[in-house]
Every structure is written in structure tokens, then in C-alpha cells.
Amino acid sequence: MTIKIKVENLNFYYGSFQALQNINIDIHENRITALIGPSGCGKSTFIKTIDRMYDLIEDTKADGTIAFEGINILDESTDVVELRKRIGMVFQKPNPFPKSISENVLYAVKRHGDQDKKDFPSIIENSLRKASLWDEVKHKLNQSAFSLSGGQQQRLCIARTLATKPDIILMDEPTSALDPIATSKIEELLQELKKEYTVIIVTHSMQQAARISDYTAFFLNGELIEFGETKEMFTAPRDKRTEDYITGRYG
Amino acid sequence: MTRYQKKLRMRHFYNQAFKVLLFLVIVVSLLVLVTLLFDIFRKGYQTLTWNFLTSMPSGRAARAGILPSLVGSLVLIALTALISIPLGVGTAIYLELYANRRSRFFKLLQLNIANLAGVPSIVYGILGLAIFSQMLKLGPSLIVGSITLSLLILPVIIVSSSEAIKAVPSSIIDGSYALGVTRWKTITGVILPMALPGILTGSILALSRAMGEAAPLIMVGAVGFVTFLPDNLLSRYSALPLIVFNWTSRPQEAFAQIAASGIMVMMIILLITNLTAIIIRNKTQSRID
Numbered sequence: 001m002t003i004k005i006k007v008e009n010l011n012f013y014y015g016s017f018q019a020l021q022n023i024n025i026d027i028h029e030n031r032i033t034a035l036i037g038p039s040g041c042g043k044s045t046f047i048k049t050i051d052r053m054y055d056l057i058e059d060t061k062a063d064g065t066i067a068f069e070g071i072n073i074l075d076e077s078t079d080v081v082e083l084r085k086r087i088g089m090v091f092q093k094p095n096p097f098p099k100s101i102s103e104n105v106l107y108a109v110k111r112h113g114d115q116d117k118k119d120f121p122s123i124i125e126n127s128l129r130k131a132s133l134w135d136e137v138k139h140k141l142n143q144s145a146f147s148l149s150g151g152q153q154q155r156l157c158i159a160r161t162l163a164t165k166p167d168i169i170l171m172d173e174p175t176s177a178l179d180p181i182a183t184s185k186i187e188e189l190l191q192e193l194k195k196e197y198t199v200i201i202v203t204h205s206m207q208q209a210a211r212i213s214d215y216t217a218f219f220l221n222g223e224l225i226e227f228g229e230t231k232e233m234f235t236a237p238r239d240k241r242t243e244d245y246i247t248g249r250y251g
Numbered sequence: 252m253t254r255y256q257k258k259l260r261m262r263h264f265y266n267q268a269f270k271v272l273l274f275l276v277i278v279v280s281l282l283v284l285v286t287l288l289f290d291i292f293r294k295g296y297q298t299l300t301w302n303f304l305t306s307m308p309s310g311r312a313a314r315a316g317i318l319p320s321l322v323g324s325l326v327l328i329a330l331t332a333l334i335s336i337p338l339g340v341g342t343a344i345y346l347e348l349y350a351n352r353r354s355r356f357f358k359l360l361q362l363n364i365a366n367l368a369g370v371p372s373i374v375y376g377i378l379g380l381a382i383f384s385q386m387l388k389l390g391p392s393l394i395v396g397s398i399t400l401s402l403l404i405l406p407v408i409i410v411s412s413s414e415a416i417k418a419v420p421s422s423i424i425d426g427s428y429a430l431g432v433t434r435w436k437t438i439t440g441v442i443l444p445m446a447l448p449g450i451l452t453g454s455i456l457a458l459s460r461a462m463g464e465a466a467p468l469i470m471v472g473a474v475g476f477v478t479f480l481p482d483n484l485l486s487r488y489s490a491l492p493l494i495v496f497n498w499t500s501r502p503q504e505a506f507a508q509i510a511a512s513g514i515m516v517m518m519i520i521l522l523i524t525n526l527t528a529i530i531i532r533n534k535t536q537s538r539i540d
């Protein structure tokens with residue numbers, strides 16, 4: 001089993017408030033790792049450290065190591081633009097660009113300028129196929145992305161991330177704004193995606209974490225309480241607090 | 252009647268009374284405007300002919316035309332747009348997306364830009380005269396007029412462009428950064444396209460304000476009565492408000508008439524530019540939604 005990302009002694013601060021405390025996690029390649037925990041425990045903060053999205057928030061600071069392919073992601077010298085090509089992010093609320101469906105898929109590809117123009121049609125088709133959206137949109141690629149339903153928009157956001165050929169996909173509650181059918185579509189999709197990508201997903205649904213993930217990490221108040229294989233964690237949690245949370249005894 | 256019903260009725264009464272009051276306020280201001288427009292139209296429509304638009308001014312009202320001022324105003328505004336929009340939008344991009352918002356320099360800058368928008372236009376005229384006409388020896392030329400008007404409307408363009416940039420949802424900007432797109436390409440890829448309607452509307456409205464200005468142009472040496480068309484950046488020139496001013500200050504009734512025609516020309520141009528602003532906004536808006 002290869003370890004894709006190794007997080008060691010990660011601390012994170014918003015100003016003087018410490019949102020993550022000494023986090024240690026190994027993220028396994030081609031596996032789905034679910035992050036669970038009550039609201040405000042630091043799940044979103046954690047995934048923001050992995051692709052350095054916290055750079056966009058003023059007055060934040062991280063220390064420790066997040067080792068990825070021989071570099072420490074947290075280093076000042078890390079090229080965040082390159083990093084974010086390799087580590088994609090899908091947000092809680094679908095956020096397509098105000099452009100056509102195909103322009104959404106090609107948005108980053110065109111701006112990176114590292115792929116051949118004549119490959120664009122196949123990039124569009126492949127990305128949309130991988131995001132299980134192709135059949136629904138193939139006849140209207142030039143229509144605005146806003147003409148899609150919420151679930152379709154979310155899959156479009158996944159497709160545009162896939163178009164940049166990432167290794168890792170971070171997802172922050174990608175189904176919380178979707179209905180059960182759209183949710184199950186995305187869950188099926190995740191099982192496909194993990195063959196090629198490493199996935200880290202934040203979720204508020206215990207059932208979802210149990211259904212889709214291989215590993216689960218339980219956060220509480222900025223601390224990692226328990227991390228391990230999902231099967232074990234949901235059948236025999238080691239920590240009392242984990243048990244309370246997954247059995248619904250926390251808010 | 253219970254206490255609650257009573258209160259409800261009182262609230263209802265106040266509500267209605269306030270509505271009537273507001274309506275009256277609107278009627279009064281509209282009446283003033285309509286009377287003014289009607290008066291101008293009544294005086295000016297007869298002399299607003301093709302000949303009037305295409306002739307040089309003259310000492311005799313019957314022969315006088317507005318061509319040099321019309322061309323002068325259009326060229327002046329075009330040059331002003333070329334100078335002020337890139338400068339204003341560039342400044343807004345810097346302020347909103349590059350500057351350190353918490354630095355004292357930034358706060359000072361922001362305060363000053365807001366204040367500059369309130370400085371009387373004649374002050375810009377004095378500035379233009381001192382720096383561009385005299386110090387840089389550009390004289391009473393078209394380019395000095397355009398630079399002066401550009402400075403005058405720059406704060407408005409900066410403020411409206413900043414607002415338009417601020418209104419772009421951060422979720423979409425984050426979406427672009429998360430794909431490994433650089434800051435500059437995020438600006439050109441999503442921020443500017445989404446801010447464009449706001450930027451254009453603000454700029455066009457600012458330009459139409461510049462169009463009606465007389466005071467700063469008088470300061471930098473523009474005149475009403477000119478019998479040639481501007482043919483280069485250093486030409487002398489006239490502008491619509493100046494010729495109108497020239498005509499209204501003459502005692503003869505005939506000049507009052509053509510002054511009214513001149514005002515009509517100005518208003519038609521303003522109407523067209525403002526309509527363009529609205530159309531651009533609606534078009535780009537519907538493309539985004």
C-alpha cells in the first residue's frame with residue numbers, strides 16, 4: 001500500500017486561533033479517505049492545508065509537514081500553482097464559471113497552456129465521461145453551465161478538475177447541497193474515480209462515510225481523535241468519543 | 252377592538268401616509284424636470300436642423316451651427332475614455348486584488364479616492380491649467396482637455412470598478428485558483444468578465460458626466476466660438492457646453508433659441524450613451540446568469 005501524502009505534526013492558525021492541533025495522517029494512494037466530525041472541528045481547514053488554499057485567507061499560518069512526492073507542501077518555496085494542478089478541489093456548493101459547459105471543462109486547461117489544442121475535444125469528452133456527465137450534456141456543450149441542475153453542476157465541477165489531470169481530489173461536502181439521487185450518482189462516481197485518483201472527502205453523513213470510504217478520520221475541536229480503516233472504525237471504534245459521534249450522541 | 256388590532260391600524264395608516272408623501276416628492280421633482288425639458292424643446296426644436304448640426308458658428312444666429320463643438324465634444328470624450336478607463340480599471344484591479352488591504356497606505360489611498368470624487372470640477376481645471384497647459388507647455392489643446400476630464404472622472408471609474416470587482420463571488424474566484432490558475436489569469440479569466448457590466452456602466456455614466464462639464468474646460472482654455480475642426484491632439488477646440496454657454500450669454504432671442512437646440516443635441520447624446528450603458532449591462536448580465 002503506497003502512501004500518497006504523509007501529514008506530520010500539522011498545526012494551523014487563523015490569526016491567534018489554533019484550528020488544527022498536531023495532526024498526523026497517512027493518505028493512501030487510490031483510496032477514499034473520509035473526514036468526519038462535528039461542525040467547526042477543522043475538516044475544511046484540514047483540506048485547505050493540502051492544496052494551500054489557505055494562502056487566500058489573510059493572516060493564516062501552518063506548521064509541520066505535509067509530505068507529497070518529496071516536497072513539503074507547507075514550504076514557502078512550494079509552487080502553489082503547480083501544486084493545485086496536481087491536487088484538485090471540489091467545493092461544497094457547486095461553483096461553475098459563468099461560461100458554457102465545454103468552456104468550464106477547458107477553463108484551466110487553456111490557461112495552463114500545457115496541452116495541445118487539437119486534443120481539446122477529447123479532453124472535454126473524457127473529463128465529462130469520467131464525471132458521468134457526458135451522456136446528459138453531450139448535445140448541449142455550448143449551453144451555459146448555469147442551465148444544469150445542481151447535481152449536474154457539481155459533476156461538471158468534478159469534470160473540470162479532472163481535466164487538469166490531478167493525482168489527488170479533495171472534496172468538501174460535495175453532496176450536501178444535492179438530493180439523494182444526485183448524491184448516489186456522485187457516490188458511484190467516486191468508486192470509479194478511486195481507480196485513478198486518491199480522494200479525500202469531507203462528509204457530515206456517517207452513512208456516506210461508511211458506504212464509500214476506505215479510511216476514516218474523526219476530528220474533534222481541531223484534533224484528530226481517531227484514524228483508521230473505515231470498516232474497523234465503524235464496527236469497533238477505539239475511542240469513546242468516536243463511538244459517541246458515530247452513534248449519533250454528538251450534535 | 253383589541254390592542255393588537257389598534258396597533259395594526261396605526262401602522263397601516265403610517266404606511267399609507269408615507270407612501271403618499273413619497274409619491275408627492277417624486278411628482279414635484281418630475282414636474283420640475285418636465286417643465287424644464289418642455290421649455291427647452293419648445294424653444295429649440297425649430298432650429299434643430301441638419302444645417303445647424305453641420306455648420307460653423309456665426310455671428311448671425313440664423314446661419315450659426317454647432318459642428319466644431321459637436322465634433323470637439325465627441326473627440327474629447329473618446330480621448331477621455333481612452334485615458335480614464337484603462338487607468339481607472341487598472342487602479343481598481345490593483346486596489347482590490349493586489350494591494351495589501353490592511354496596510355495604512357491602502358486605507359489612505361481608499362479614503363482619498365473617495366474624497367477626490369467630491370472635489371469641485373473647477374479644481375481639476377486649475378490643476379490641468381497649471382500642470383499640463385503651463386508646466387508641460389501643452390497649451391489650450393485637445394489633449395489637455397481630455398487629460399483634465401480624465402482626472403475629473405477617474406475617482407468615479409475607480410470606485411465603480413472596485414465595487415464591480417468586489418461583487419464577483421469569492422466561490423468562483425476560489426474555484427479558479429483551486430484549479431492551479433495563476434492570479435493574473437484568474438483576473439482575466441473570470442474576475443474581469445464578471446465585473447465588466449458594472450465597470451462599463453460606471454464608466455459610461457462617468458463619461459456622460461464629463462460630457463456636460465464646462466467649468467474645467469474653460470479653465471484649460473477651451474472656447475465656445477471656434478470655426479475649424481480639431482485635427483490633432485494639440486489643436487484648439489470647442490465643446491457643446493461651451494458653445495451653449497456662449498449663446499445663452501448673448502442678449503438676442505434668436506441665440507437663446509439655438510442655445511436650446513444645442514442643449515437638445517447634448518441631451519440626445521447623453522440619452523444614447525446612457526441607453527448604451529443599460530443595454531450593455533442587460534446583455535452581459537443575461538449572459539452570466
Ligand SMILES: Nc1ncnc2c1ncn2[C@@H]1O[C@H](COP(=O)(O)OP(=O)(O)OP(=O)(O)O)[C@@H](O)[C@H]1O
Pocket residue numbers: 014017019037038039040041042043044045046057
Ligand atoms: N476564515 C476563518 N477565519 C477565522 N477562523 C476560521 C476561519 N475559517 C474557519 N475558522 C474557524 O476554524 C475552525 C474550524 O473551521 P472549519 O471550517 O475547518 O470547520 P469544519 O469542520 O469544516 O466545519 P463544517 O462541518 O461546519 O464545515 C472553526 O472554529 C472556525 O470558526
Ligand SMILES: [Mg+2]
Pocket residue numbers: 043044045172
Ligand atoms: Mg467545512
